[in-house]
Amino acid sequence: xxxxxxxxxxxxxxxxxxxxxxxxxxxxxxxxxxxxxxxxxxxxxxxxxxxxxxxxxxxxxxxxxxxxxxxxxxxxxxxxxxxxxxxxxxxxxxxxxxxxxxxxxxxxxxxxxxxxxxxxxxxxxxxxxxxxxxxxxxxxxxxxxxxxxxxxxxxxxxxxxxxxxxxxxxxxxxxxxxxxxxxxxxxxxxxxxxxxxxxxxxxxxxxxxxxxxxxxxxxxxxxxxxxxxxxxxxxxxxxxxxxxxxxxxxxxxxxxxxxxxxxxxxxxxxxxxxxxxxxxxxxxxxxxxxxxxxxxxxxxxxxxxxxxxxxxxxxxxx
Amino acid sequence: xxxxxxxxxxxxxxxxxxxxxxxxxxxxxxxxxxxxxxxxxxxxxxxxxxxxxxxxxxxxxxxxxxxxxxxxxxxxxxxxxxxxxxxxxxxxxxxxxxxxxxxxxxxxxxxxxxxxxxxxxxxxxxxxxxxxxxxxxxxxxxxxxxxxxxxxxxxxxxxxxxxxxxxxxxxxxxxxxxxxxxxxxxxxxxxxxxxx
Amino acid sequence: xxxxxxxxxxxxxxxxxxxxxxxxxxxxxxxxxxxxxxxxxxxxxxxxxxxxxxxxxxxxxxxxxxxxxxxxxxxxxxxxxxxxxxxxxxxxxxxx
Numbered sequence: 001x002x003x004x005x006x007x008x009x010x011x012x013x014x015x016x017x018x019x020x021x022x023x024x025x026x027x028x029x030x031x032x033x034x035x036x037x038x039x040x041x042x043x044x045x046x047x048x049x050x051x052x053x054x055x056x057x058x059x060x061x062x063x064x065x066x067x068x069x070x071x072x073x074x075x076x077x078x079x080x081x082x083x084x085x086x087x088x089x090x091x092x093x094x095x096x097x098x099x100x101x102x103x104x105x106x107x108x109x110x111x112x113x114x115x116x117x118x119x120x121x122x123x124x125x126x127x128x129x130x131x132x133x134x135x136x137x138x139x140x141x142x143x144x145x146x147x148x149x150x151x152x153x154x155x156x157x158x159x160x161x162x163x164x165x166x167x168x169x170x171x172x173x174x175x176x177x178x179x180x181x182x183x184x185x186x187x188x189x190x191x192x193x194x195x196x197x198x199x200x201x202x203x204x205x206x207x208x209x210x211x212x213x214x215x216x217x218x219x220x221x222x223x224x225x226x227x228x229x230x231x232x233x234x235x236x237x238x239x240x241x242x243x244x245x246x247x248x249x250x251x252x253x254x255x256x257x258x259x260x261x262x263x264x265x266x267x268x269x270x271x272x273x274x275x276x277x278x279x280x281x282x283x284x285x286x287x288x289x290x291x292x293x294x295x296x297x298x299x300x301x302x303x304x305x306x307x308x309x310x311x312x313x314x315x316x317x318x
Numbered sequence: 319x320x321x322x323x324x325x326x327x328x329x330x331x332x333x334x335x336x337x338x339x340x341x342x343x344x345x346x347x348x349x350x351x352x353x354x355x356x357x358x359x360x361x362x363x364x365x366x367x368x369x370x371x372x373x374x375x376x377x378x379x380x381x382x383x384x385x386x387x388x389x390x391x392x393x394x395x396x397x398x399x400x401x402x403x404x405x406x407x408x409x410x411x412x413x414x415x416x417x418x419x420x421x422x423x424x425x426x427x428x429x430x431x432x433x434x435x436x437x438x439x440x441x442x443x444x445x446x447x448x449x450x451x452x453x454x455x456x457x458x459x460x461x462x463x464x465x466x467x468x469x470x471x472x473x474x475x476x477x478x479x480x481x482x483x484x485x486x487x488x489x490x491x492x493x494x495x496x497x498x499x500x501x502x503x504x505x506x507x508x509x510x511x512x513x514x
Numbered sequence: 515x516x517x518x519x520x521x522x523x524x525x526x527x528x529x530x531x532x533x534x535x536x537x538x539x540x541x542x543x544x545x546x547x548x549x550x551x552x553x554x555x556x557x558x559x560x561x562x563x564x565x566x567x568x569x570x571x572x573x574x575x576x577x578x579x580x581x582x583x584x585x586x587x588x589x590x591x592x593x594x595x596x597x598x599x600x601x602x603x604x605x606x607x608x609x610x
């Protein structure tokens with residue numbers, strides 16, 4: 001059918017790997033629609049304008065901005081933690097009245113701290129995406145690990161920002177309302193902090209499995225990063241045990257569920273950010289070496305001429 | 319094959335793969351922090367930790383230690399047999415190691431239940447809280463280790479002559495995981511049963 | 515034939531070293547048990563028990579996990595970890 005209409009045969013053969021795909025029969029006989037060869041021919045970019053309807057170049061700046069949110073998140077969150085004076089953490093064994101007074105005395109700093117942790121929480125998504133994208137690269141056609149990772153990351157981000165909302169609520173009317181209500185909201189904050197773990201576990205475990213299980217040919221992270229992610233999940237899983245204790249090292253103010261995982265989390269985040277930057281550098285070097293239509297790196301230099309945005313319109317038939 | 323095998327024995331090389339060592343190092347670091355937590359809590363209430371430690375069944379602890387050490391030895395022997403291409407010998411060793419792991423998995427809950435019935439549950443004091451949490455996390459490691467050993471056993475069944483590189487990697491990673499479980503227990507045993 | 519015999523003796527000697535490591539580990543375990551039963555001065559007993567258990571940890575790593583045969587950096591990391599954590603635990607147990 002296509003051949004009869006004078007469209008190049010290889011276009012029909014390669015529709016699956018091309019960025020532009022319309023099912024067979026979709027444009028049967030519609031000669032207006034120009035189909036683009038999926039196999040790029042050198043030089044066609046210059047002669048015809050954009051050859052494919054989808055950008056294939058790497059934009060390293062965007063990647064670096066998203067990834068650097070790891071540093072920003074770590075910094076803002078830990079400053080928030082200090083502002084809230086969770087050092088030491090008012091424990092689950094505190095009487096409600098003592099807690100309410102503590103919150104009142106410390107109110108402004110505490111609420112500012114909650115706000116900073118809230119802001120930091122939102123940054124999880126761009127940072128996690130900047131890592132997740134490289135596991136998509138290693139399972140591009142049927143990316144089940146990538147999709148599990150992204151969905152869990154989305155859930156994790158949503159839960160991450162809910163935590164400080166409850167902490168802040170506890171201080172909002174502290175000592176003006178019955179103190180046990182204040183305590184309940186404060187407890188709820190800690191329940192969220194330690195019990196929203198599972199989506200985080202799945203997110204990080206799938207990131208690790210994406211590195212360990214996916215084919216090794218196009219990996220950008222060293223394999224040990226994958227194993228390290230799995231061990232980190234094991235460390236954080238202790239957070240779940242806080243439910244059984246109201247005092248001691250396994251309660252929410254203790255070492256096992258909170259302090260050790262908290263420190264480990266941010267050490268992990270910094271290490272992953274470091275290797276994430278390395279991954280971008282590696283991908284950038286690979287893309288620079290690519291030859292072919294539309295491929296390569298989009299990294300404009302200050303001396304480059306301005307190019308207006310060009311609206312992608314179907315090209316006229318020749 | 320034999321020369322290959324000897325060269326492999328002599329030249330310094332990382333057993334398994336670097337990645338597994340990243341896992342082992344992070345796991346050990348976390349447990350190191352747990353050990354420090356234990357001794358810090360002990361300094362806050364020495365008496366409770368002393369009575370707690372005396373209440374534990376020392377003989378049971380020693381037996382569990384010997385069981386894990388022996389199980390570790392069997393895995394090391396299995397690894398050696400498998401490298402030489404003796405898959406069926408390795409399978410027997412791994413079965414022995416699994417038997418050791420099973421003994422531990424059965425012993426631990428018996429010990430726990432005995433303590434809980436004596437009123438020394440995880441809520442009794444900080445000694446027992448840490449005892450249940452830390453040996454619990456360790457038991458989780460043992461259970462995961464049993465799954466790993468099962469896959470090692472299956473792998474050994476397939477090895478008729480020299481194992482492939484991929485088989486060797488899985489073997490050494492799995493064996494090292496099991497040794498890690500043993501190694502952590504050695505310190506847990508010292509802290510809970512002996513130092514207390 | 516010759517070669518495989520050489521390999522076998524290699525393997526046998528390694529097995530022998532694994533078994534002797536295990537024997538020492540068992541003896542050390544029983545020794546630390548003895549410390550608990552015979553009340554020494556508590557501080558001395560605790561120090562000894564901790565040092566013995568980290569010697570055991572080192573032996574498991576060195577022999578069973580084959581760190582002894584791995585590159586120097588890895589041996590150094592493992593030995594340092596054993597020494598550091600053992601010292602930290604002894605200090606924590608005695609000083610605090």
